[in-house]
Amino acid sequence: MNRQVYQERRTYQRYDESHIIGYLNEEVLENYVPQNNQGGESEESPEPWPTAFAYTGSESDGGTVMACEKQDDSGELANAIIRTRYTESQELAIQRHAINGEYEEAPQEYEQYNSWCQYAVQTAKDWIAAKAAQ
Structure with missing residues (x-):
C-alpha cells in the first residue's frame, strides 16, 4: 500500500x-x-x-x-468502494450468515462489513457532492 x-x-x-x-x-x-x-x-x-x-x-x-461503469452514480461508486475490500461472494456469505444467525462465531465480521458499507455510501455521497460543487 x-x-x-x-x-x-x-x-x-x-x-x-x-x-x-x-x-x-x-x-x-x-x-x-x-x-x-x-x-x-x-x-x-x-x-x-x-x-x-x-x-x-x-x-x-x-x-x-x-x-465503476456509471461514474456519476453514488450507488455505483459505493459498490466500487465496497469491492475494494469484499468480493460479491464474500458479501453474500456475510449477509447469509447474519440472516441465519450463524455469525455468532465471528460477530465482528458482520460489524466490520457493515461499517465498511456505511463508509462506502457516505464517501460516495461526499464525492458526488464535491464534484457538483466544482
Whole structure:
C-alpha cells in the first residue's frame, strides 16, 4: 500500500471507460510539515500546511483503481468502494450468515462489513457532492 499527502482533499476521477481512481482511507493531518524532498536535513524548515490530507491505496499516488461503469452514480461508486475490500461472494456469505444467525462465531465480521458499507455510501455521497460543487 502507498500513502501520499496532499494540501487539498481528493475524491475520484475517471481512470478509463470502466474504472475510476479513488482516494480512500482519508486521514486529516493538522499542521502537517512536508518532508524535505532532497532526502536530507535542510537549513530551513519547510512551512507547515494548516491542514493536509493523506490517502492510502494501491497506486503510487495513494489512489485505488476500482471498476465503476456509471461514474456519476453514488450507488455505483459505493459498490466500487465496497469491492475494494469484499468480493460479491464474500458479501453474500456475510449477509447469509447474519440472516441465519450463524455469525455468532465471528460477530465482528458482520460489524466490520457493515461499517465498511456505511463508509462506502457516505464517501460516495461526499464525492458526488464535491464534484457538483466544482
